[in-house]
Amino acid sequence: MNVTLAPLLAIFGLITLGTAAPAAAPPLLVFGAASLTESLQDIGRTFEAKTAQKVDFSFGASSDLARQVEAGAPADVFFSADTAKMDALEKGGLVRKSDRREFLSNALVVVVPKASTAAIASARDLVALPRIALADPTAVPVGIYTKKWLTAEGVWDALAPKIVPTLDVRAALAAVAGGDIPAGIVYRTDAATSKDVRVAFTVTNGPTITYSVAPLTGSKHLPAAAAFVAFVDSREGRVVFERRGFIVRP
Amino acid sequence: MTAEDFSILALTVRVAVLSTLLILPVGVACGWGLARWRGPGRTLVETLLSLPLVLPPTAVGLLLLEALRRTGAVGRLLDRAGVEILFTWKAVVLAAAVMSFPFLVRLSRTAFEEIDPRLLSMARSLGSSPTAAFRRVALPLAWRGVLAGTLLAFSRALGEFGATILVAGSIPGRTETLALAIFRRTHIGQDTSAMRLVAVTVVLAFGAVWTTEILTRRRGRRTSV
Numbered sequence: 441m442n443v444t445l446a447p448l449l450a451i452f453g454l455i456t457l458g459t460a461a462p463a464a465a466p467p468l469l470v471f472g473a474a475s476l477t478e479s480l481q482d483i484g485r486t487f488e489a490k491t492a493q494k495v496d497f498s499f500g501a502s503s504d505l506a507r508q509v510e511a512g513a514p515a516d517v518f519f520s521a522d523t524a525k526m527d528a529l530e531k532g533g534l535v536r537k538s539d540r541r542e543f544l545s546n547a548l549v550v551v552v553p554k555a556s557t558a559a560i561a562s563a564r565d566l567v568a569l570p571r572i573a574l575a576d577p578t579a580v581p582v583g584i585y586t587k588k589w590l591t592a593e594g595v596w597d598a599l600a601p602k603i604v605p606t607l608d609v610r611a612a613l614a615a616v617a618g619g620d621i622p623a624g625i626v627y628r629t630d631a632a633t634s635k636d637v638r639v640a641f642t643v644t645n646g647p648t649i650t651y652s653v654a655p656l657t658g659s660k661h662l663p664a665a666a667a668f669v670a671f672v673d674s675r676e677g678r679v680v681f682e683r684r685g686f687i688v689r690p
Numbered sequence: 691m692t693a694e695d696f697s698i699l700a701l702t703v704r705v706a707v708l709s710t711l712l713i714l715p716v717g718v719a720c721g722w723g724l725a726r727w728r729g730p731g732r733t734l735v736e737t738l739l740s741l742p743l744v745l746p747p748t749a750v751g752l753l754l755l756e757a758l759r760r761t762g763a764v765g766r767l768l769d770r771a772g773v774e775i776l777f778t779w780k781a782v783v784l785a786a787a788v789m790s791f792p793f794l795v796r797l798s799r800t801a802f803e804e805i806d807p808r809l810l811s812m813a814r815s816l817g818s819s820p821t822a823a824f825r826r827v828a829l830p831l832a833w834r835g836v837l838a839g840t841l842l843a844f845s846r847a848l849g850e851f852g853a854t855i856l857v858a859g860s861i862p863g864r865t866e867t868l869a870l871a872i873f874r875r876t877h878i879g880q881d882t883s884a885m886r887l888v889a890v891t892v893v894l895a896f897g898a899v900w901t902t903e904i905l906t907r908r909r910g911r912r913t914s915v
Contacts, residue, residue, distance in 0.1 A: 614879025
């Protein structure tokens with residue numbers, strides 16, 4: 441009896457040890473679009489210094505993060521690169537309409553490896569490239585924005601077979617930065633984070649890009665989550681986004 | 691190695707240890723049961739238990755995800771009880787446990803099958819209860835195989851990726867194990883720091899396999915004497 445119980449007790453002991461909450465306020469978990477990585481980390485550091493509330497981040501494709509939230513991931517805040525993912529969460533009761541803040545925008549750019557001499561003057565010029573890295577255009581916001589732009593330009597059908605879909609925008613950037621793929625379409629702010637790529641073309645007639653941020657109703661730390669969202673949208677937060685090249689709407 | 695690397699390593703080892711402890715009693719019991727049971731459904735059960743070994747880990751991950759999600763069969767009950775598993779470290783343990791379970795079962799079954807059944811009958815006829823016969827005869831004779839199975843399951847748990855990323859995501863500091871961190875760092879272009887973690891996994895894997903080899907070999911020599 442004792443022999444069989446001993447390992448079980450050991451397991452429960454270890455598990456309860458692992459779940460025992462630390463004395464300080466537990467860190468917030470913020471799910472953020474990959475393009476927000478540096479900005480949110482900067483803002484998170486300032487927020488931590490001001491409030492003593494620690495913030496952890498998980499960055500990835502907004503589509504993947506939204507899917508995780510829907511499945512029950514214990515996130516407190518969601519910052520999506522589009523409004524569609526937030527709409528879906530709102531419909532599921534995971535986000536309140538009145539809590540959403542949509543002040544952030546961005547621009548699409550075509551990046552090529554630093555050493556590349558490719559000249560791109562229009563969407564049509566992309567057709568000459570053998571392959572193009574793009575976050576999955578069926579799900580990831582930046583891919584969907586890009587597909588809308590290329591469809592409006594009338595070149596999507598010609599380009600679709602050349603697209604190398606990646607998990608998120610940073611993976612597309614990395615594929616181009618590594619020189620493995622001759623071009624990619626990312627946000628202007630992503631291009632600015634890499635020394636190994638060159639912006640070959642800036643999209644001026646693309647669809648409107650709108651980010652959306654809100655605390656999640658399932659959060660166990662709603663006041664802190666709401667405070668973080670408010671801070672992100674504060675003068676101090678907005679300055680960080682501006683400095684990183686985002687378009688901040690008044 | 692950075693502080694982040696260390697915490698990833700610590701999380702990985704902790705998760706693998708927990709998952710191995712979790713499956714140990716059940717896995718050994720299953721191995722023992724399968725070794726002794728001669729019923730008609732044996733092959734079916736054996737095949738079912740081995741499925742995680744041959745299925746793509748992502749397939750197992752998706753099945754777990756569907757079962758545990760808020761709207762899933764098990765998820766609804768867990769939600770009501772206030773238990774969070776998905777996208778927490780518990781999900782990492784679960785994925786590792788499910789994926790490594792067949793290793794433990796198969797190796798301990800083989801070890802139990804190698805025991806001369808007459809020894810067990812003898813123990814029973816001398817008055818031992820079935821549990822006592824298992825504990826005092828079967829386990830001491832089969833421990834080498836059980837241990838090899840345990841260490842193999844542990845090694846498998848250390849490297850689990852496919853099922854883990856689906857049920858636990860790759861949340862830095864919370865669910866991100868070595869395997870997941872290598873993937874995430876590579877896919878955002880941080881190959882150098884990913885390579886550092888690869889070095890860590892090589893050392894870790896080497897240690898696990900080395901230990902298995904040493905422990906099983908020494909025992910092998912003793913039995914042959």
